[in-house]
Amino acid sequence: MRTETGQVIRLADYHPTDFVLERVDLTFELDPTKTRVESRLIFHRREGVDKRAPLMLDGDDLALDGLLFDQIEMDAAQYTATPSLLVIRDLPESAPFEITVITTINPEANTQLMGLYRSGGIYCTQCEAEGFRRITYFPDRPDVLAIYTVNIIADKAANPLLLSNGNFLGGAGYGEGKHFAAWFDPHPKPSYLFALVAGDLGVVEDTFTTLSGREVALKIYVEHGKEPRAAYAMDALKRSMKWDEEVFGREYDLDIFMIVAVSDFNMGAMENKGLNIFNDKYVLADPQTATDADYANIEAIIAHEYFHNWTGNRITCRDWFQLCLKEGLTVYRDHEFSADQRSRAVKRIAEVRHLRAEQFVEDSGPLAHPVRPASYREINNFYTTTVYEKGSEVTRMIATILGPKLFKKGMDLYFDRHDGEAATVEDFVRCFADVSGRDLSQFSLWYNQAGTPHVTVTTDYDASAKSFRIDLEQMVPPTPGQPNKQPMHIPLRFGLLSAKGASLKASAVEGGEVSGDVLHLTEQKQSFVFKGIKSKPVLSLNRSFSAPVILHFSQADTDLALIARHDNDLFCRWQALTDLALPALCADTKRILSGETAADHPALIEALLAIASDDTLEPAFRAQALSLPSEADIARDYGGNIDPDAIHAARQNLLKSVAEKGHDLFARLCTELATATAYSPDAASAGRRALKNTALLYLTLAEAGPARAAEAYGKADNMTDLSHALTLLAHYCPETEETQAALANFEARYSDNALVIDKWFSIQATIPGTDALERIRTLMHYTRYNAGNPNRVRALIGSFAFSNPTGFHRADGAAYDLIADEILAIDKRNPQLAARLLTSMRSFAMLESNRATKARSALSRIAAAQGLSNDVQDIVSRMLAG
Ligand code: B3K
Ligand code: ZN
Helix, strand or coil, X not given: CCCCCCCCEEHXXXXXXXXXXXXXXXXXXXXXXXXXXXXXXXXXXXXXXXXXXXXXXXXXXXXXXXXXXXXXXXXXXXXXXXXXXXXXXXXXXXCCEEEEEEEEECHHHCCCCCEEEEECCEEEEECCXXXXXXXXXXXXXXXXXXXXXXXXXXXXXXXXEEEECCEXXXXXXXXXXXXXXXXXXXXEECHHHCCEEEEXXXXXXXXXXXXXXXXXXXXXXXXXXXXXXXXXXXXXXXXXXXXXXXHHCCCCCCCEEEEEEECCCCCXXXXXXXXXXXXXXXXXXXCCCCCHHHHHHHHHXXXXXXXXXXXXXXXXXXCHXXXXXXXXXXXXXXXXXXXXXXXXXXXXXXXXXXXXXXXXXXXXXXXXXXXXXXXXXXXXXXXXXXXXXXXXXXXHHHHXXXXXXXXXXXXXXXXXXXXCCEECHHHHHHHXXXXXXXXXXXXXXXXXXXXXXXXXXXXXXXCCCCEEEEEEXXXXXXXXXXXXXXXXXXXXXXXXXXXXXXXXXXXXEEECCEECCEEEECCXXXXXXXXXXXXXXXXXXXXXXXXXXXXXXXXXXHHHHHHHHHCCCHHHHHHHHHHHHHHHHHHHHHHHHCCCCCCXXXXXXXXXXXXXXXXXXXXXXXXXXXXXXXHHHHHHHHCCCECHHHHHHXXXXXXXXXXXXXXXXXXXXHHHXXXXXXXXXXXXXXXHHHHHHHHHHHHHHHHCCCHHXXXXXXXXXCHHHHHHHHHHHHHHCCCCHHHHHHHHHHXXXXXXXXXXXXXXXXXHHCCCCCCHHHHHHHHHCCCCCXXXXXXXXXXXXXXXXXXXXXXXXXXXXXXHHHHHHHHHHHHHHCHHHHHHHHHHHCCHHHXXXXXXXXHHHHHHHHHHCCCCCHHHHHHHHHXXXX
């Protein structure tokens, strides 16, 4: 809705509704432009509430077509209806009563993709967070739980399929070519979990037998002809259902579980009870069209939405401030699932890379907010990496502090105690405090204090006393609205290594709490002293990234090299390589800026190649180790006054040096890892492909020509290899004939597959350099680009703005102008998409001053535009204020 000034909603103002909603009975008569919605609601006044208090129902862009009280038309004097609110007065003091609300809505015109809309001829809904109020007037908040019956009436030929939440009750003909279906969901739910789908789709069917022996029908609906591409999603769903039973003791609770894939969707997917709706990008896969990364994403998102059935649906959130209660916890669960299905260490490294690239950036900029915010103007702007990923890390820290047994006990208590309720973060934390007897009040600061804590580490070895001391000091930086912070409870896993890399036994005898291999930093400054350490040890700290903090620890390069070679924590081995590489890359950036050439880094390169050639390590890990810190990683470490061109040059230089020194090794890896067997998406095969393709990247660089990549493009028999080869050609040999030929070949081959053409868009959108902008302009006019489809926009404009530092931040600021124009145009149709795109500029203040000034003026132009959505207005004003 376009509101002039976004109202601020505060957690402190929470109070329950005046009326309790008991039952919801919805009837939809579907029509592309005039869908009639009749909603019968049974309410009673909550005990103790003022007898004259009116019933207030939320709306968004609605017109009231009829209002009945106990089946009788209401007197107009008894209510007031505006597009955003229906107020009904003079209602019974305590007896239950029925209100019938009739609205007519236009799904075809719904370009916001919130509420009921049409995508490719399919009716579908998206109600989280506040989309249900675009369908009918309703107490549209997550603490209003009710039991729903849904009747759907629609033209039978166009909509053979009529779906909603819960179990199917029955259906029949309805005359005039129409038919109807009725659905009943026995589980009380908030309106944001409501869903309806109607249309003509193909289906993939299977069944799952739960631990207690109930058979559940599984159905995945996709466009006709795409059924074979839903097989992997079905397999991931069954594995998710089994895993949740085995690891969390959670069984599914309806007779049927359905997933529908649609092509116009603002996000990845939505966990509507029993009827998940997915962006088709996260359902459809086959070896010819999906990459290993696509398969891994599908597995993770199918799991995530399924896991919401317990963490989100059975136990929901009291209010939107508690969003992390379902999202952070469910991300933690899907991370654990993927870690169990794949390689735990490699998964953890990928998670941390993502956390740092997205959440750490958010947490250090103008949009920083606590995992549980205290206020918001637009809730859709809080589906952030802080709520999701940092929320997951906070859950992980609870598991680290309590240990696996107590964590499980706490989760079980949470499920027992709060099933069927709308809960709070306090409810959740209390379960862990109750089972462990631990005081978690300081720990709870993680939910309320924004900003990534910095932990400074110094160590001292006293040879005569044979004691080793670790001194830690924490600092949580100021963030918008929170100038002063209190010390947090930071659990740091650690280990001590001997000079030969062997693990040393260590238990502290003085200082802060140490439990097992976890140091508990709880004060601003704290020391931990270990006795009986016979020789100077090397400290491996924050193992498996047990706490989402920034460590400042000047470890000697020799110590880092030792950790990289010998630590038994693979995450720390990867981290040590990163800690060797980042300072080198930052120093080279400075050299390049002052007109010098970059330095040689023999020790770093040797450490990288030692890992690359170690056949005892899993290939996926070796691939991760070989992929140097990204340009964005370097920019973060650089700390401010960022010149993306210099960073790019420094990184390219190091890549080339590694490529030259490792040429023979990379050639060997490319040959050895080229498999003759059929493609399989499993993690081990994907890891081998990742290492082979990383080796190919270095070979392409070393040989400075398109031959290798062009050959790989020609030979590729799966999308992972094909899109990688195309990326190498486009990014490293852009002006060559081979590249032009491959781009044209790819386009022609996949012209009928929008999801694959999205890859073609993003590969081209991320070609480094100032020319990128012209390329974007050209591609925007390409017939297969569609500014109304979020996937297309994200593939082209999103990839450019988020993932092409040299192209997007070109010094003349021209790309900022383009993005501002696009944001303003998209905002008129789809505010959520526009607001998300806008966050690509959240770190503009870190750029060198010329670019920062140009970015600021583009942002000011957005802020000054007329008729901005609440979504964009909220983000742009916070960015400019920060
Ligand atoms: N719960 C949804 C996200 C809804 C976003 C609304 N703007 C998907 C998920 O996190 O599982
Ligand atoms: Zn979620």
